[in-house]
Amino acid sequence: MEYRRFGKTNENISVITLGGMRFKHGWNLPRNHLPAESVKNCIEIVQKAIDLGINHFETAYGYMKSEHLFGKVLKEIGVPRKNYKMMTKGAPMTGGETRKLVEEQLNALKLEKIDFYGWHGINNEERFRTAIQKGGPVEELHKLKEEGIIGHIGFSTHGSLDLITKALETDLFSFVNLHFYYFFQRHLPAVELAEKKDIGVFIISPNEKGGMLWNPSKKVRELCAPLTPIQFNGRFCLSHPQITTLSMGIHEIDQFEQNISILTGKNYAKDNEYLNVKKAVDNPLETLSERCTLCDQCLPCPENINIPEVLRFKNLLKSYDMIAYGKYRYNMLEEKDHWFPGAFASKCTKCGDCLPRCPENLQIPTLLFETHNELFLKWNYFKKTIYEFLKNVYKTLMKKN
Numbered sequence: 216m217e218y219r220r221f222g223k224t225n226e227n228i229s230v231i232t233l234g235g236m237r238f239k240h241g242w243n244l245p246r247n248h249l250p251a252e253s254v255k256n257c258i259e260i261v262q263k264a265i266d267l268g269i270n271h272f273e274t275a276y277g278y279m280k281s282e283h284l285f286g287k288v289l290k291e292i293g294v295p296r297k298n299y300k301m302m303t304k305g306a307p308m309t310g311g312e313t314r315k316l317v318e319e320q321l322n323a324l325k326l327e328k329i330d331f332y333g334w335h336g337i338n339n340e341e342r343f344r345t346a347i348q349k350g351g352p353v354e355e356l357h358k359l360k361e362e363g364i365i366g367h368i369g370f371s372t373h374g375s376l377d378l379i380t381k382a383l384e385t386d387l388f389s390f391v392n393l394h395f396y397y398f399f400q401r402h403l404p405a406v407e408l409a410e411k412k413d414i415g416v417f418i419i420s421p422n423e424k425g426g427m428l429w430n431p432s433k434k435v436r437e438l439c440a441p442l443t444p445i446q447f448n449g450r451f452c453l454s455h456p457q458i459t460t461l462s463m464g465i466h467e468i469d470q471f472e473q474n475i476s477i478l479t480g481k482n483y484a485k486d487n488e489y490l491n492v493k494k495a496v497d498n499p500l501e502t503l504s505e506r507c508t509l510c511d512q513c514l515p516c517p518e519n520i521n522i523p524e525v526l527r528f529k530n531l532l533k534s535y536d537m538i539a540y541g542k543y544r545y546n547m548l549e550e551k552d553h554w555f556p557g558a559f560a561s562k563c564t565k566c567g568d569c570l571p572r573c574p575e576n577l578q579i580p581t582l583l584f585e586t587h588n589e590l591f592l593k594w595n596y597f598k599k600t601i602y603e604f605l606k607n608v609y610k611t612l613m614k615k616n
């Protein structure tokens with residue numbers, strides 16, 4: 216295993232983190248009921264992680280059974296406390312809620328202290344303000360830190376570069392969990408700012424959100440050869456010395472091999488094999504016509520379309536045939552609220568507001584409609600709409616009774 220210093224926390228953690236959001240039946244209610252199969256799955260995975268030298272586990276209150284599973288399993292296996300660091304997250308809205316929530320999380324994790332606590336989801340301005348308000352959650356987390364209950368305070372984010380920059384500039388945080396991958400490099404300035412401020416950088420879901428790399432297109436697979444897409448993207452991330460760790464939601468034993476094979480023990484930024492692959496992978500995007508440079512200048516759109524993100528999918532489709540990934544991410548729009556904001560591209564009214572702002576002179580509405588037609592899953596949308604409708608009817612009936 217390789218280890219890196221996690222910014223100003225000064226802790227050395229493994230460059231691979233075991234993310235705990237996918238254990239078997241882990242999302243079923245109730246959160247503290249642990250089926251034997253879930254426990255068995257978690258024991259196998261945690262034991263293997265420890266054997267491989269992984270010393271950092273990541274969970275969240277929002278991951279349903281995950282904290283309870285880690286709590287039970289780490290005790291059952293008997294992992295000495297000094298041998299691992301635990302990160303958990305939560306999104307309490309007030310100072311009072313914060314203390315109560317952290318107590319509940321400590322109980323679930325069966326720990327006296329949480330090494331890294333991240334405010335979960337600084338995703339938009341409103342949540343940012345809520346988190347850092349006077350007397351609010353982050354202030355309370357700092358009190359808990361002074362009391363020795365929390366080791367270090369950070370935040371996770373699915374928000375824009377501007378928002379991440381603002382949050383980093385507050386100097387309230389020692390680490391940040393964000394998106395940054397080969398196929399999504401928009402947050403590089405945030406990664407660089409984090410380095411300047413000595414803030415540890417944790418990469419969220421590099422294999423899935425980073426491009427669904429366990430199910431790559433034929434073109435991606437061929438361009439990455441002789442590396443696998445997972446190896447290529449992992450080495451791309453680790454070629455940035457600012458990045459400390461990559462979180463892998465491993466939940467099957469055979470997933471360890473492909474993730475561990477990212478590691479070479481070399482200087483990733485200077486490794487010839489990696490650099491040759493990168494040159495090959497760079498080429499299709501660099502030579503793409505009608506390429507969106509993700510400069511954000513077309514925003515805001517009055518219909519709340521996240522134009523650069525939709526056109527990023529278009530770039531990836533045209534350059535790398537990334538259809539499965541495009542469908543997976545695009546169809547999360549209008550469903551995940553602030554976790555993945557923006558309307559479907561079909562909501563474009565062709566008002567033309569964005570056109571004069573685009574330095575590439577792209578025909579934005581045409582490209583948006585094309586992307587929508589290629590990625591939108593009608594049947595899925597229909598099923599989700601029916602499901603939401605029935606859920607609301609059920610809730611109304613329950614209220615009446």
Ligand code: SF4
Binds near residue numbers: 564565579
């Ligand atoms: S043309 Fe479409 S994408 Fe552009 S600003 Fe108008 S609604 Fe938004």
Ligand code: SF4
Binds near residue numbers: 509
């Ligand atoms: S202004 Fe043009 S190039 Fe920039 S993000 Fe918008 S569509 Fe892409």
